[in-house]
Amino acid sequence: MKISIGNDHAGTEYKFAILKHLEAKGYVVTNYGTDSNESVDYPDFVHPVAQDVESKKADFGIIICGSGNGANMTANKHQGVRSxxxxxxxxxxxxxxxxxxxxxxxxxxxxxxxxxxEMVDTFFETAFEGGRHENRVNKIAVSC
Structure with missing residues (x-):
């Protein structure tokens, strides 16, 4: 499985730990995140992750910032992304x-x-149920 990961300065420590954890499990991980604790702009590190997921270059993505909100909002600007x-x-x-x-x-x-x-493991171990949820998920990407 191919995973893309991105983070801002608030997520550097978590990114390194998650990266190590995933690579130990045999995942191929592309790191777009900053490797520093110096202040950076999270969109610069989240857009590449979302682009990989959007283009199917990666199966999944992980993004990390202080509140998770800014990164999440950025990723969800991409079609086909459900962050x-x-x-x-x-x-x-x-x-x-x-x-x-x-x-x-x-x-x-x-x-x-x-x-x-633990959240990362749950993310990769849990499958989409489909069924009644399929129609709802398909409506997410509808543009107005």
Whole structure:
């Protein structure tokens, strides 16, 4: 499985831990995030992740910023991207099961690192249920 990951300065520590965790599991991970704690603009690191998911260059994406909100809003500007801002593994599971989320947005300032790792595992272990949710998900990308 191919994963793209991006982060701003608030997510650097989490990104390195998640990257190491995923590579140990055999995932191929492309790192678009900053490797520094110096202040940067999150869209510069989130757009490449969303573009990879949108173009199918990556199967899934992970984005990390302080609140998760800015990164999530940025990713969801891309067609075909369904980024979910999550802070518990239960929300992660529902985002995959019901919304077929393909990017996980993690709020580093509101989750502990072990919790974030658990969320990542849940994200990749949980399948989309389809069924009644399929029609709803198909309506997400409809442009007005």
């Amino acid at each position: 979910a801002l999550c802070w518990t593994k239960e929300i992660v599971a529902l985002a995959r099961q019901h919304n077929n989320a393909n990017i996980l947005s993690i709020p580093s300032r509101f989750t502990a690192l072990p919790q974030a790792i």
